[in-house]
Amino acid sequence: MSENATLKENTAATDTAAAPAPKPKRPKPKSMIMLGEQTNALFENARIAKENGEKVGWSASIFPQEIAETLGLNILYPENHSAGIAARHQADPFLQECEGPLGYSNDLCAYAKVNLAYASVLNGESNVELPDGGKMIKPDFLLLTNNICNQLTKWYENLAKQMDIPVFFIDTCYNAYDYVTETRVRYVRAQIDKLIEDLCAFTGKTWDEERFKKIMEISQRNSYLWERANNLLDRKPSPLSGFELFNYMSAMVCNRGKESSTAVLQQLNDEIEQHIKNGTSTFPVEEQFRVSWDGIACWPYLGHNLRTLKKHGINMVASSYGKAWAIEYEDLDGMARAYCFASTNGDNATTMIARRIEALEKFGCEGTIYHVNRSCKVMDCQMMEVQRQISARTGIPFTSFDGDQADYRNYSEAQFETRIQGLVEVMRQNKEAISNG
Amino acid sequence: MANLNSNIALLKSACENPRARLDYYLSQGKKVIGCFPVYTPEELVHASGMIPFGLWGGKTELKLVKSYLPAFACPIMQSTLELGLRGTYQGLSAVIIPALCDTFRCMTQNWRFGVSSIPMIPIVYPQNRKSPASVDYLISEYENVLSMLSTITGMMMNEKALGQSIVIYNEHNAVMREFAQVANDHLDVVTPHVRHAVMKSALFYEKSEHTAIVREIIEALKALPVYKFSGKKVVLTGITCEPDALLDIFTENNIAIVADDLAQEMRQFRTDTPLKGGGGLKRLALQWNARYGCSLAHELGKPRGKMLADMCKENDATGVVACLMKFCDPEEYDLPHIVADLRDADLPCLTIEIDQQNTSYEQIRTRIQTFCEMI
Ligand code: SF4
Numbered sequence: 001m002s003e004n005a006t007l008k009e010n011t012a013a014t015d016t017a018a019a020p021a022p023k024p025k026r027p028k029p030k031s032m033i034m035l036g037e038q039t040n041a042l043f044e045n046a047r048i049a050k051e052n053g054e055k056v057g058w059s060a061s062i063f064p065q066e067i068a069e070t071l072g073l074n075i076l077y078p079e080n081h082s083a084g085i086a087a088r089h090q091a092d093p094f095l096q097e098c099e100g101p102l103g104y105s106n107d108l109c110a111y112a113k114v115n116l117a118y119a120s121v122l123n124g125e126s127n128v129e130l131p132d133g134g135k136m137i138k139p140d141f142l143l144l145t146n147n148i149c150n151q152l153t154k155w156y157e158n159l160a161k162q163m164d165i166p167v168f169f170i171d172t173c174y175n176a177y178d179y180v181t182e183t184r185v186r187y188v189r190a191q192i193d194k195l196i197e198d199l200c201a202f203t204g205k206t207w208d209e210e211r212f213k214k215i216m217e218i219s220q221r222n223s224y225l226w227e228r229a230n231n232l233l234d235r236k237p238s239p240l241s242g243f244e245l246f247n248y249m250s251a252m253v254c255n256r257g258k259e260s261s262t263a264v265l266q267q268l269n270d271e272i273e274q275h276i277k278n279g280t281s282t283f284p285v286e287e288q289f290r291v292s293w294d295g296i297a298c299w300p301y302l303g304h305n306l307r308t309l310k311k312h313g314i315n316m317v318a319s320s321y322g323k324a325w326a327i328e329y330e331d332l333d334g335m336a337r338a339y340c341f342a343s344t345n346g347d348n349a350t351t352m353i354a355r356r357i358e359a360l361e362k363f364g365c366e367g368t369i370y371h372v373n374r375s376c377k378v379m380d381c382q383m384m385e386v387q388r389q390i391s392a393r394t395g396i397p398f399t400s401f402d403g404d405q406a407d408y409r410n411y412s413e414a415q416f417e418t419r420i421q422g423l424v425e426v427m428r429q430n431k432e433a434i435s436n437g
Numbered sequence: 438m439a440n441l442n443s444n445i446a447l448l449k450s451a452c453e454n455p456r457a458r459l460d461y462y463l464s465q466g467k468k469v470i471g472c473f474p475v476y477t478p479e480e481l482v483h484a485s486g487m488i489p490f491g492l493w494g495g496k497t498e499l500k501l502v503k504s505y506l507p508a509f510a511c512p513i514m515q516s517t518l519e520l521g522l523r524g525t526y527q528g529l530s531a532v533i534i535p536a537l538c539d540t541f542r543c544m545t546q547n548w549r550f551g552v553s554s555i556p557m558i559p560i561v562y563p564q565n566r567k568s569p570a571s572v573d574y575l576i577s578e579y580e581n582v583l584s585m586l587s588t589i590t591g592m593m594m595n596e597k598a599l600g601q602s603i604v605i606y607n608e609h610n611a612v613m614r615e616f617a618q619v620a621n622d623h624l625d626v627v628t629p630h631v632r633h634a635v636m637k638s639a640l641f642y643e644k645s646e647h648t649a650i651v652r653e654i655i656e657a658l659k660a661l662p663v664y665k666f667s668g669k670k671v672v673l674t675g676i677t678c679e680p681d682a683l684l685d686i687f688t689e690n691n692i693a694i695v696a697d698d699l700a701q702e703m704r705q706f707r708t709d710t711p712l713k714g715g716g717g718l719k720r721l722a723l724q725w726n727a728r729y730g731c732s733l734a735h736e737l738g739k740p741r742g743k744m745l746a747d748m749c750k751e752n753d754a755t756g757v758v759a760c761l762m763k764f765c766d767p768e769e770y771d772l773p774h775i776v777a778d779l780r781d782a783d784l785p786c787l788t789i790e791i792d793q794q795n796t797s798y799e800q801i802r803t804r805i806q807t808f809c810e811m812i
């Protein structure tokens with residue numbers, strides 16, 4: 001997977017309740033309630049803005065949203081929204097519409113397929129019933145960065161044509177090297193400058209340098225809190241059932257530059273610390289194995305994933321996205337560099353391997369579960385070599401399963417169970433070998 | 438005519454056995470650089486005194502590649518990597534991989550580790566071509582390619598050589614465009630198979646050599662009386678239209694290909710590098726910015742369908758065949774728009790799936806037959 005790619009998608013769970021939803025009996029932690037309110041506010045504010053004649057945008061999930069936040073724009077996030085639809089098992093009619101009347105291929109990213117179909121309903125070209133009543137309101141413009149994948153570039157190209165709206169685009173250029181070349185920084189910086197100018201002209205807003213500085217600070221603070229919450233899962237046993245962290249991604253994806261996210265993440269950190277203090281955990285059974293998860297959550301089958309893992313006492317404590325939001329920078333040049341290396345854009349095999357080994361060690365993982373995501377070539381097409389190298393260097397076993405982050409047709413419960421069973425056997429042998437000296 | 442036939446046979450045999458072409462250049466003491474599809478800056482290789490050599494995969498058993506790529510990566514990358522892993526490309530001094538799509542991004546890494554005996558030179562084209570800054574950025578990407586190439590030759594490319602290479606490539610483009618036009622008056626000789634061989638063989642020749650051969654073909658064709666073709670005429674779009682068995686189905690049905698928008702064929706040749714306006718690298722960057730109607734270069738407005746409709750009009754074609762490379766997401770995003778625009782222009786469009794490893798064409802045969810009756 002790619003760290004941040006995961007991030008973005010995972011967020012969906014927030015508004016879904018389909019994610020590793022706390023058991024009905026257990027009261028929702030306060031942080032989750034706050035998160036739910038934040039998500040509602042995001043959609044509600046967009047709706048109100050639209051009613052008041054303001055322009056609303058859709059954005060790729062790792063666009064430098066500090067720009068939109070500084071301008072006070074209302075932005076919604078298709079990847080996040082599609083994940084939510086998938087998690088609630090509502091993707092089917094959209095997938096059918098996209099692959100049928102709209103004529104798209106089954107191979108494409110399922111987030112894109114759901115979204116393109118949703119957009120065609122908003123555009124009055126399709127009749128699929130919108131299960132959320134259309135809260136992903138029709139955009140007036142698009143914000144695009146391709147630091148996650150190139151499918152986004154094509155997907156937004158199509159949205160722009162379909163709805164006849166402009167795209168504000170920051171092309172970040174994949175980094176085949178372990179650093180961002182200075183010419184990339186200059187190219188991205190020039191695009192950011194132009195984008196701010198164009199976006200101001202389009203929306204009638206004005207750029208305020210002081211406000212931008214403030215937003216950057218908030219965003220940095222949120223990154224720090226997010227990373228800290230992730231890092232606290234290194235305790236044994238882990239204070240949290242790892243999948244629960246996926247829920248909080250939306251605070252980072254959709255609301256990275258907002259103080260409401262600071263509040264949510266602060267609360268989350270407090271709750272985790274409380275668990276550590278009390279020696280408790282939200283993982284419902286005894287933690288027998290600690291694993292890392294590679295790739296986007298398999299939203300339509302999250303429940304099945306969790307049940308299967310729980311049965312074996314497997315807690316997912318690391319998902320290599322921990323560092324993803326450590327987007328650190330102090331100015332626009334720094335922002336250009338940071339967003340250039342963000343997400344899969346910085347995932348050449350060397351950086352992928354290094355980040356994963358670091359996470360495996362830090363979190364004391366005994367295995368890795370790799371999601372071969374049918375939707376996502378960028379995350380899958382170099383993964384086999386990465387797996388081989390990590391396993392050779394660390395001796396930590398892995399397994400993989402076929403799935404999809406939003407298309408429910410690409411998953412087999414039986415396969416998942418068998419693969420996990422296999423992994424457990426190896427992990428158990430390894431454990432015994434260690435305890436036998 | 439003898440000349441014509443032997444030249445065509447020459448180009449056909451280059452396509453059938455690219456390895457022989459590679460060996461030929463190696464035996465001449467030339468250094469050869471593998472160029473992954475598409476828009477790889479061949480001029481830089483050429484100006485560095487080496488031979489750019491196209492790598493577009495081919496029919497082969499997919500075995501070793503299974504431990505590198507999932508089954509849903511496109512067949513062209515599967516076979517290229519398979520051949521690389523098997524040592525078929527031995528002798529190449531390096532490969533250049535343009536990261537034009539997600540699969541390509543990963544290919545740069547798979548090659549690095551899988552085929553470590555042949556160094557990999559990555560290049561990432563800018564997609565926001567409206568940004569003036571994209572030119573400077575691309576120049577620096579080219580500079581990076583050049584510095585890696587110079588470690589192979591031990592020499593530095595010079596401006597004069599690059600200027601000459603650009604002229605040679607522009608000439609080649611012009612000659613290929615002329616061939617495409619002249620061919621349409623001789624559809625008896627230039628069957629789909631022949632047309633493809635003339636286009637594809639460009640990948641395996643130093644360009645001025647190829648230009649010379651194609652020029653001779655053009656002259657010979659012009660000397661023939663115009664042939665009145667009675668069949669149906671179509672335009673092809675897609676990444677490639679291969680293998681030959683597929684092209685022969687067009688011939689069987691008396692369908693001629695009168696223009697194409699294939700990445701392997703005319704897409705490469707339709708945009709020249711400006712002859713003025715800065716140093717060679719800058720002009721090459723401007724060429725990239727001028728490319729149009731291609732799934733691999735971001736462009737707003739989805740102009741490809743309209744472009745294809747115009748191509749049909751100009752070439753008297755009554756339909757389009759979209760050769761959809763299996764699992765190719767950039768193409769898959771364009772296709773619905775192409776189909777819709779062609780429908781608006783009253784032009785039928787048939788989509789066929791392209792897989793180099795295909796062994797059975799029965800289904801495609803039936804569909805082409807039906808399509809033929811429609812157009
Ligand atoms: S292709 Fe992959 S990275 Fe791109 S949007 Fe889809 S899931 Fe995310």
Ligand code: SF4
Pocket residue numbers: 511513514537538539540541676733762764765766767768
């Ligand atoms: S553009 Fe299409 S055919 Fe080319 S490498 Fe990418 S997926 Fe494969």
